[in-house]
Amino acid sequence: MNQHLHQSPPQRWGCFLFLLLHLQLHVPADACYTSIFSFGDSITDTGNTYFISPQLTPNCLIPPYGQTYFHHPTGRCSDGRIILDFIADYMAIPHLTPYLAFKNGVVPRGTIHHGLNFAIAGATALDRTFFEDKGFVVDPTTNYSLTVQLDWFKDLLPSLCTSPSSCKEVLSSSLFIVGEIGVNDYGYLLEEETTELAKLTPYIHQIVSVITSVIRELINLGAVTLMVPGSIPLGCNPGYLTELATTNKEEYDRSGCLKWLNKLYGQHNELLQIELGRLRVLHPNVNIIYADYFNAALQFYRSPEQFGFGRDFIKVCCGGGGPYNFNGTAVCGDAGAIACDDPSEYIYWDGYHYTEAAYRWMAKALFDGPYTFPKFSFSCITPETSGDFNNRAMK
Ligand SMILES: *[C@@H]1O[C@H](CO)[C@@H](O)[C@H](O)[C@H]1NC(C)=O
Numbered sequence: 001m002n003q004h005l006h007q008s009p010p011q012r013w014g015c016f017l018f019l020l021l022h023l024q025l026h027v028p029a030d031a032c033y034t035s036i037f038s039f040g041d042s043i044t045d046t047g048n049t050y051f052i053s054p055q056l057t058p059n060c061l062i063p064p065y066g067q068t069y070f071h072h073p074t075g076r077c078s079d080g081r082i083i084l085d086f087i088a089d090y091m092a093i094p095h096l097t098p099y100l101a102f103k104n105g106v107v108p109r110g111t112i113h114h115g116l117n118f119a120i121a122g123a124t125a126l127d128r129t130f131f132e133d134k135g136f137v138v139d140p141t142t143n144y145s146l147t148v149q150l151d152w153f154k155d156l157l158p159s160l161c162t163s164p165s166s167c168k169e170v171l172s173s174s175l176f177i178v179g180e181i182g183v184n185d186y187g188y189l190l191e192e193e194t195t196e197l198a199k200l201t202p203y204i205h206q207i208v209s210v211i212t213s214v215i216r217e218l219i220n221l222g223a224v225t226l227m228v229p230g231s232i233p234l235g236c237n238p239g240y241l242t243e244l245a246t247t248n249k250e251e252y253d254r255s256g257c258l259k260w261l262n263k264l265y266g267q268h269n270e271l272l273q274i275e276l277g278r279l280r281v282l283h284p285n286v287n288i289i290y291a292d293y294f295n296a297a298l299q300f301y302r303s304p305e306q307f308g309f310g311r312d313f314i315k316v317c318c319g320g321g322g323p324y325n326f327n328g329t330a331v332c333g334d335a336g337a338i339a340c341d342d343p344s345e346y347i348y349w350d351g352y353h354y355t356e357a358a359y360r361w362m363a364k365a366l367f368d369g370p371y372t373f374p375k376f377s378f379s380c381i382t383p384e385t386s387g388d389f390n391n392r393a394m395k
């Protein structure tokens with residue numbers, strides 16, 4: 001701390017703020033979860049997307065999606081399992097049922113006792129009206145914002161528990177995963193408004209404040225442990241690298257990612273963490289864990305070979321040609337796109353979503369690495385289940 005004595009007052013103030021925000025940080029050692037409730041977008045959807053009308057069917061429901069693990073499409077936007085599946089595996093909880101499968105009565109009622117997944121491909125943090133009011137062309141799948149997903153959870157509550165004390169018990173033994181969410185909001189703004197960083201940053205507050213207000217509501221309902229993933233580094237995303245390509249080499253970092261774009265998501269994550277720090281102070285008995293998907297994914301670009309990614313790691317596994325094998329008119333699932341032989345050699349499965357291999361490494365980074373804050377111990381894990389995870393994960 002001594003070095004801070006010589007800093008100018010604003011820096012010392014910064015140091016004080018840092019201490020204030022990071023003080024009350026420990027997850028109880030006996031934390032043990034029987035269910036998971038998850039909110040988010042296509043990074044986390046496990047099949048909700050299937051239940052919205054067929055004409056809206058996104059490609060995530062078409063082969064070769066799902067080919068690696070489930071051997072058929074499940075609505076997951078990947079070749080196999082996603083981070084949420086690995087978290088569930090690790091905690092010895094069955095893969096999460098999509099909420100809309102439960103709502104449509106196609107799964108047994110008992111499945112809700114392990115939790116449900118509200119995440120749905122295309123979801124934004126902000127409501128549909130925000131984008132409509134700006135005059136944007138809004139995709140029909142954008143009806144299921146974070147607040148809509150929270151309403152789904154509230155509708156579900158009476159099925160989960162019947163008295164205040166039973167609700168307290170259910171909610172306090174559940175892990176709530178809120179996000180990743182927000183990248184589709186920035187996606188709309190990038191596509192329909194501006195690709196200037198300075199014009200995008202004012203929206204960060206609006207997007208982060210929706211996330212924090214949903215967290216506050218969950219806490220008020222009785223949630224005790226919440227994991228809040230930050231944004232992924234979309235400046236490395238082959239879809240955006242194709243659409244926002246520039247001849248100015250200065251705009252790319254050493255990994256070939258767009259610097260200004262990663263800066264946007266980095267700023268989002270910074271503000272999110274500041275707000276989470278505030279919430280920790282207000283709710284000292286609640287565990288609020290930040291999950292650093294951003295840096296967990298950036299590791300891949302620094303040493304791809306360490307993770308088994310191949311020479312073409314910057315390209316998409318399942319795509320329709322072009323410098324990044326991403327082609328907007330022939331995306332994965334379309335006739336003009338084909339999948340690579342070995343998806344585990346690629347970070348990205350399609351233009352926007354990771355391969356199972358990348359998701360598995362990101363999940364492992366959360367369990368083992370410094371990528372949860374405060375460090376989250378999945379402490380109910382038996383040696384057998386974690387061994388099982390490691391065997392399967394690191395084959
Ligand atoms: C989405 O919302 C719009 C506007 O409220 C509505 O017209 C449309 O039918 C909704 N679509 C779906 C799939 O729910």
Ligand SMILES: *[C@@H]1O[C@H](CO)[C@@H](O)[C@H](O)[C@H]1NC(C)=O
Nearest residue numbers: 320321322323327329330336
């Ligand atoms: C993109 O896909 C279209 C349709 O399949 C094809 O005509 C075009 O050549 C592809 N572009 C590249 C760069 O491969």
